[in-house]
Amino acid sequence: MNHENGNEPAVYGLLAEFDTPDQLLAATRAAYDAGFRKIDAYSPLPVHGLAEAVGFHKTRVSLVVLIGALCGAAFGYGLQYFMVALSYVHNVGGRPIHSWPSFIPVTFETSVLFASIFAVVGMLAMNGLPKPYNALFNAPRFGLASDDRFFLCIESRDPKFELDGTREFLESLNAYEVTVVHD
Amino acid sequence: MSSRTVPITERADNPPVVAPGHDYRSVTQVISDVVLEFPLKRDWLIGFGIVAFFLSVLLVALLYLVLRGVGIWGINIPVAWGFAIVNFVWWIGIGHAGTLISAILLLMKQDWRTSINRFAEAMTLFAVICAGLFPLAHTGRPWLSYWLFPYPSTMNMWPQPRSPLIWDVFAVSTYFTVSLLFWYVGLVPDLATLRDRARKRWQQIVFGIFALGWTGSARHWLRYEMAYLLLAGLATPLVVSVHTVVSFDFAVSQVPGWHTTIFPPYFVAGAIHSGFAMVMSLAVPARAYYGLRDFITMRHLQNMAKLMIATSWIVAYGYIMEIFMAWYSGGQAEWFMVVNRMTGPYAPLYWLLWLTNIFSAQLFWFKGIRTNTIALFVLSIIINVGMWLERVVIVITSLHRDFLPSSWAMFYPTFWDWATYLGTIGLFLTLMFLFMRVLPAISMTEMKALVPPPAPLPTRQETVGHEMSVQT
Structure with missing residues (x-):
């Protein structure tokens, strides 16, 4: 879960875990306002306003x-x-x-x-489904996204992404835990 | 997730939709444990053995039918549509309440539908499978049933789309396909929950495949909800059209007792009447056995009982209007048909129909009966029988004495008629038994929308200082 050496597989992104839908919504809005665009939020049930918060407004x-x-x-x-x-x-x-x-x-x-x-x-x-492999499944606690936990992922392909700074940013959003997700 | 307004039906004198004290995690646990952890008990195996026995009766009956032809049934001219069509209409009607609960009540934002919709959709699918068997078997040569579909054949012939029987082929096959899609789409997030909770490797793989890699992404949810809502919007007119087309099979003909414009609405109402009765018959034992009383509460059972009062009166209106129109039309054959129904050789069935379908449903007016699960169960079985009798009365009493007295004859069901009928009940219950074991019978995702969202964990509360921590 740490990022000490270069032998690790590529970093997919940083995953922050939250306790409640409201926390996730607030954190997602904060991340979007901070200029992150390659973000997605994961929840066990649809959360009103969350898609708009990640910058996704209209489905076709x-x-x-x-x-x-x-x-x-x-x-x-x-x-x-x-x-x-x-x-x-x-x-x-x-x-x-x-x-x-x-x-x-x-x-x-x-x-x-x-x-x-x-x-x-x-x-x-x-939605790009079916998608049997998803890097997020490597995160040990991500399985709880279908139970009662709420996650925000900032992906490494975001131009503003850099490991330490983004991690600090996520921690400042009162995340329960922030982990690095590897590909 | 914002706070919901409390509808009138959630006043204190009404039992809640979900028993108090549940949160997201307990919803996940209670429902997924039925699939993942519930032990295989001896009484389940005994029950399964009984229903599987009736399934094997069906297989034997169908095998004998293929070997000998439809002559093993009691059908002949003039009653060429015997039990096969009675049972077809009965089963497809039972399926309709599933779509009503899952689609129409969704569009009307009736929260209480949530815990029974999955279950009711499964009932729809299995009922349509049972229904579809009958017309196929009734063709006499089921191995040629692909002739019903339009395809470029070497015979240079096409089905005749001016006939309601071809409309039926399209209606029933569309209904099955759309019901399957609706059911599966609703299951995908729950299959992901099972994938994530399963501890056995093979369960993770199987649920993983069918969960399609669902993650609960906000973008996915938005498209998903839109697709689900549109499917509900499509299924709503579809369910009305299907039973309308089924009633056209009768109404477009000129047989006295069939040739009437009341048939489409009266068939649709009857379908919903029998469907709610079947949901009740299944839900009462299932909630007791699997410990789901917190989610399928008395509120659900009471609401269904109240709906059955309403549908019973729509159906009664249909019965009365049939009589009135026969008299008002001045047609001799039409009026004779009514008199023959009431006083002819099948008269006991007709009066039993009024008793079981209409009068028994009026007992739901009494609160003591609406709140007694045993009474509800017994009455729902009686109504199921009543709706079956309705189709017997429509199909058989209309056919057996029509315009020409020299062609009159009686219809008596044979052993194989009964075996096929009971066999499809076995097929239906076998599928229900398996469904309750291997898939979440209640939608976890939708139930979570009904329970309060989780509070911030206590360990975090001291560090979370600002307004987003405690809102609910």
């Missing part, structure tokens, strides 16, 4: 879902039009060949199906 999930819904609607309607009006033309009870009202239920279902798949796949892809 809803746009992806809208695109999915439109693709699904086009697919569902197009499929039915192709099936009964182009490929396998069949007179059913004298109805028009392009009898659009009866195409609506399937169009609706495919819209919902595509939108949902886009929502999940899009959310995971934008």
Whole structure:
């Protein structure tokens, strides 16, 4: 956990642990205000305002879902039009060949199906998941981030990062503990 | 995390959503210990053995069906839709309460849904699996069931999308897929908790794979919450559409008793009625056995009982409107169907339906019954039976005597009808038994939002001097 010699693997970042969501939120805001940008905060449950505090304001999930819904609607309607009006033309009870009202239920279902798949796949892809290896898992106490502890990580790729100064900065935020995370 | 406003339903005379005295850590412990630490007890094994026996009954019944064909069931012309369709509609209806609890109540910000939603979503998935088996088996040649889906075939034929039966294929398969996605997305943060808490290597690996490397990053949470909310928004109209399409299977036909516009709302309400009854039937024993009384409190059971009063009246409105419309339409066959339902050979089932589905639910008006878990359990089973009877009445009494008296006939279920039905209950309960053992049955992440956030640790308090230390 110390950083005494050069044989150690590269430093991923510094991880500060906090007791409460409010402490984490305050510390994250302080880190952002101090000019750190490659930061992320980790919590066992969503903390309101935390994403904004790390400088992340807008997700594009809803746009992806809208695109999915439109693709699904086009697919569902197009499929039915192709099936009964182009490929396998069949007179059913004298109805028009392009009898659009009866195409609506399937169009609706495919819209919902595509939108949902886009929502999940899009959310995971934008989050960079699945990600089996994460340097943070090397930190011994990081497992508690899914239990009841709150973490702030300042990553070494941040231009303002330098080991001792950043560590002092994190300690000044009343962290419970600050550890170095190695890659 | 800011302080929540206290809704009217959290006044002192209402039991709390979470028993007092819990914090983040105890939520994690109580719920994840059921998965990671709970010993394999003999009574669990006995219970599992019983439900697995019924699962094997299903396998035998399906094997015999494949060997001999649908003639092993009591179906024939005119009652070509026997138990298979009754059970299909019953199961899919049971699934709907799961989506209602997880999606619609989420959108309405009903906190009390939190501890039962995971459980109810699992119920949805398993019920849809049971439901899907029936139409497949009912086709008679289940190995050709891919014909239901549109694909470019050498026969140069396509399914006919002017038929509600094809709408059903899309509705049910979409419903299953979306329910699975919703359930899994909800599980991911909890799987990460299990990964981090597991002490056995294989558990760490298995939960690690399914947790997808979840860390709880603030950026991830923001996208995650947005995706989850949108999924709930998508699932809400979906659940209404699915049972509407199921009711179209009936309503679009011209059979007396089926050809009616009340069917979609009446089917959706009935689905929710039976679904809440099933959640109740499962939650009452599960919370007792796994020690989850602090999280599935009397508040949940009472709220579900109150909702069932409401749904029972919507369903009763449907029954009454069916009668009224048959009379008002002036159609001879329609009116005959009503009289035949009330006084014909299946009349006892019809009156039993009123008794089990409508009148029994009125007992929930009494506080003494709403607060008695045994009474709730018994009544929920009765309502499940009632909703099954409703589908029997709709499917069988409508078909067995339609326009042409020379074609009238009776339907009697055979041994294999019952074996298949009981077998799917075995399949459903087997999956529930396994689910409760291997996955967190209550969402830890969402429960943590309901308990007070942790206070700063005492060792730190002396050094933490300023305002951010003690806010809650």
